[in-house]
Amino acid sequence: MIPVPYCYTAQFDDQTRVERVDIPYEETTLPGYSFSADAVGTPPQPTFLMVNGSDGALSSLWSHGAATALARGYNALMFDGPGQQSMLFERGVGFRPDWEAVVTPVVNYLLERPDVDPRRIVLYGISQGGFWGARALAFEHRIAAAILDPGVVDVSASWTASIPNSLMKLFHAGKKEAFDRDMSLGMKLSPQTLRTWNFRARPYTQASYFDTITEVHRYTLDAAEAARITTPLFVTDPDDGQFWPGQSKILADGTGGPVESSRFTAADGANFHCQPMARQLTDELMFDWLDDL
Secondary structure, rough: OOOOOOOOOOOOOEEEEEEEEEEEEOEEEEEEEEEEEEOOOOOOEEEEEEEEEOOOOOOHHHHOHHHHHEEEHEEEEEOOOOOOOHHOOOOOEEEEEEEHHHHHHHHHHHHOOOEEEEEEEEEEOOOHHHHHHHHHOOOOOOOOEEEEOOOOOOOOHHOOOOOOOHHHHHOOOOHHHHHHHHHHHHHHHHHHHHHHHHHHHHHHOOOOOHOOOOOHHHOOOOHHOOOOOOOOEEEEEEEEOOOOOOOHHHEEEEEOOOOEEEEEOOOOOOOOOOOOOHHHHHHHHHHHHHHHH
16 A cells, blocks of 8 residues: 555635634633534534644644544544643643543533534544543543544553663662662763653653653553443554554553554554554544444
């Protein structure tokens, strides 16, 4: 198969309504955008609720499902959650692991909109959104179907895989001072690694290396939580996944509902994290799956 282009393009027309929205959330709001049909008399539509990853801009979601959702007859809703983009940079709000506390208010908001079919809300989680989406689905059961791209059960694996075993022994032994000291020495040898660490660690809002890794270990979905997921799932599983290899299968095998596990291969040009060179293929397969439910 010839690799498909990265970006699916679609044009707005006079029947597409684009709204800047503020979704009620605790004592504040979550900023986002809603895309929906604007034709007179259009009945409530299925809605594609998009959960972003750890550092992606909302605009990137346009070519990661939103455009195709509109072309296939869905509304689309995208938003910044805690620790993401505007919530982090403008409001100083960091990540939280319990994303049922985020997705449930968003579902509440959608159910109040007259253009949303309450029986056909679909959740899509990309990159680290594959963890947040899974965590939310263990507690929020008003979602008709979900796509996790990919499935993630342990966010910390993408952090600890690159830390030497000698340092991880210090961490597991609880030797904070020694761990922070040795991490600091290592970072002095690689300013680029330090910049990457600081960027990735910022949303976790911790002051030290030890505390950051401790916090990241809270972002896990245990077997009991996975078993609570009864929502029909489509889980992507790409070859050569750089961050959470093997976790899509762990999640798919552990959930309590029907799962379609979709393998994306290097032979099809669809390998690596979130299939960056095969987004149109990804969209085709996941929306065809939704059509068949």
